[in-house]
Amino acid sequence: MTNEEKLKIALEKAAASLGLEAASNTIVIERSRDTAHGDYSTNLAMRLAKQAGKAPRDLAALLAEKIQEEAVEKIEIAGPGFINFFMKKDALQNVIAKIIEEGENYGKLPSKGKKINLEYVSANPTGDLHLGHTRCAAVGDSLARLLTYDGYDVTREFYVNDCGNQIEHLGHSIRARYHELFGEPLQLGDDDYHGHDLIDIAKSIKDKYGDKYLADNEESHDFFIRYGIDNELAKLKKDLADFGVSFDVFTYESDIRKGGTIEKTLDFLKDHLYESEGATFLRTTDYLDDKDRPVIKSNGQPTYFMPDICYHYNKAARGFDHLIDVLGADHHGYVNRMKSALMMKGYPEDYLEVTFVQVVRVFRDGAEVKMSKRTGKAIAHRDLVEDVGVDAVRYFFIERSQSSHLDFNYNLAMEQSSSNPVYYCQYAHARCASLLNLGEGIALDPSGKGLNNEEELSILKHLADFSSMIEGAARDRAPYKVAAYAHDLAEKFHEFYAKNRVIDRDNLELTSSRLALIKAVKIAMENALGILGVSAPEKM
RNA sequence: GCGCCCGUAGCUCAACUGGAUAGAGUACCAGACUACGAAUCUGGGGGUUACAGGUUCGAGUCCUGUCGGGCGCGCCA
DSSP: OOHHHHHHHHHHHHHHHTTOOOOGGGOOEEEOSSGGGOSEEEOHHHHHHHHHTSOHHHHHHHHHHHOOOTTEEEEEEETTTEEEEEEOHHHHHHHHHHHHHHGGGTTOOOOOOOEEEEEOOOOOTTSOOBHHHHHHHHHHHHHHHHHHHTTOEEEEEEEEOOSSHHHHHHHHHHHHHHHHHTTOOOOOOTTSOOOTHHHHHHHHHHHHHTTTTOSOSHHHHHHHHHHHHHHHHHHHHHHHHHTTOOOSEEEEHHHHHGGGHHHHHHHHTGGGEEEETTEEEEOGGGTTOSSOEEEEOTTSOBOTHHHHHHHHHHHHHTTOSEEEEEEEGGGGGGHHHHHHHHHHTTOOTTSEEEEEEOOEEEEETTEEEOOOTTTTOSOBHHHHHHHHOHHHHHHHHHSSOTTSOEEEEHHHHHHGGGGOHHHHHHHHHHHHHHHHHHTTTSOOOTTOTTOOSHHHHHHHHHHHTHHHHHHHHHHTTOTHHHHHHHHHHHHHHHHHHHHOOOOOTTOHHHHHHHHHHHHHHHHHHHHHHHHHTOOOOSOO
16 A cells, blocks of 8 residues: 555544545645655645634644554644645665565556557558657557556557548559659649658559559559558558557558448438438537538548548447547547547447647747648658657657647757757666676665665655556656656666765675665666656666 | 637746645756766756736636637548
8 A cells, every 4th residue: 555545544534533524535645845844745634624614724733633644753734734744764665675576567556457449640651750640659659558557458559541532642642653753744733742752662663563553544543552551551660660669450441441331330320410412411419519520421422530430439349448549639629529429329428538649840940840741841750760869759759748739949859869858867777787787796685774864765755656656647648757757766866876875895784775776766767768668778 | 700729937848637935957157076977966047827807725727808829610631
C-alpha cells in the first residue's frame, strides 16, 4: 500500500470518529512541494469546515489528534488549515531493495485485465511522414508503453486508408511520373501529389517492368495504385521502425470493405438514415452531434465517414474494453459523430476516447513552413530524425503536454540538439553506470542504512513516487509527465553527485549503501526513459 | 457568424485538475574540476498569469464579457 492510500484511510477514520462524512474521493493527499510542509499534505479540514461548523485550523487540529498511522512521524497544522504529514524515514529506505529486486519491472502495476485498442499515426500511404505525424507517433507509442506499464493489455493499431480519392490521385501521380520518364510532358493536377519521392517510385517501376504499364487500361490503373500503396506503406513502416515505433495490427480499409460490410452496416443503421438532395444522411444529432452527417454521396459513393464507422465497429467487435484514437487536433469535429455512430450500436458514450495531439507549427529560416503533402513542401519526419537523432526528437515531442500548441523552430532544434534535456537524463544514467563499474567488487547494501542527508532523502522520495507517477500519467494520458519525472530524477542525482563522494575505500559501509542507491536510480531512469522510447546508454 | 483548443519570464513550456512564496529548460551575468565523467554543480537578474468583472477561506486553474492566435464548420479525407 502506498503512503497516499494509508493516509487516506487514516483520514477517513479520523473524520468518521468526529461524526463527519468524508467520502474517500473527496480526500486529496498531495506531495508537499516545499519540504518545510512535510512529505504529504491534505486540505481536508478546509473542505469539511462548513460541514463541521468549525474554523478550518481548529478542525485540522481535531483531525490531527485522531489520526493513527504508524508510518507518520509527526503532523503539523499550517497556513489556512493544511494538515502536513512528516513520514518516518525507514519506510522510505526500503524502496532501494524493492527497486533492485524488481529491476525492469519496478513501477509496473498489476494487470487490470482490460484490453485497450490504441490507434495512432494512421498516415495515409500517399507520401512521407511530416512533423505532425512525428508528434502523434511519439505520443502514441509512449502512451502505449505507459498504459502497458499501468497494467492494461494494449493493442497498437495502424489504419491504412487504401481506398478513395487520395489513393486515385496517388496512382495517377505515379503514372504521370512514369510517363515523364519516357519523355512525355508531366501531367499533374492540383489534387495530385507533387512530392519528388514519387519520381523514385516511378523509376523503380521503369527499372523492373520497362514500358509494360504505359498503356492506359484498367490493369495499369490498378497496378500503379497497388504499387504506390505498397511502396509508400513500406516507407512509412521503415521510418516509424527507425523511430522506435511499432504496431501490433495493420488494418486495411480495403479489407474492412470486403464482403459487403458497408451495405450490411447501412442496413443495420437504416432506422437512423434519411435521404436529402440525393445523398444519405446519418442522424448523429440524435446523439452527440450538432449536424447530421452524409454517409452516401449523391453519386452513390460512400463518404470517408462510412467505412470509418465500419472500421470502428470492427474494432469494437474484436472485444476491446476501450478504444483510444490519437488524432491531430484538426480532427476534433470528428469525435462526436463517431461516438454517435458507436452509440447507435449500443456502446456507451465513453467507449471511444479521442486524445488530441495539437498541431505543430514549424518555423524555418524565420518563416512558417506550411504542411502540405501535395506540394511536397512540408518538412519530412525522416530528415528531422536524421539531423537531430531519435532520442532528442522523441524527447522533444514528448516533453510537453500534447494538448498544448507547439511552435517548432527547426534551426533552433538543430543548434540545440546537443543541449536537449534528454542528454541531461541520459548523462545521469551513464554516470550511474560509471560509478557502478568503479565500485565493482564492493557489495551493494540495499538496506538504505546511513542514507540520511538531504540529497539522499530527496532521491529516495522521488524513487518511491514512481508508481504513483505512472498511475497519474496513464490516467491523464500524459506521457510528458514521465519525461518530467526523469528530468527531476536526473536533477536530484546530479545534485547529490556534486555534493557527495560515492566511492570511499575508507568507509565501505556508506559506500555500499550509496552504490545500492545509485543502482536504484539507474534502474528507475532506465524504466522511465524506456517508456519514452529513449535509450539509456552506459556511456556517452 | 457558430463550435473546439489556447494566451503564464526574452523564447519553448510546467504548475499534481481549486491550495501555501507561480516553477523548469533555454538565453544572459557571475562563480566551481591536481578525488568517483564539467553533457555537471552553485548563485543572480527576469512575472499585474492577455484584459475587466464574478464565485469563496483561497483563482493561473471555475463562471461571464472583451481582445488576440490556431483549428474545424453536412455529399474532401
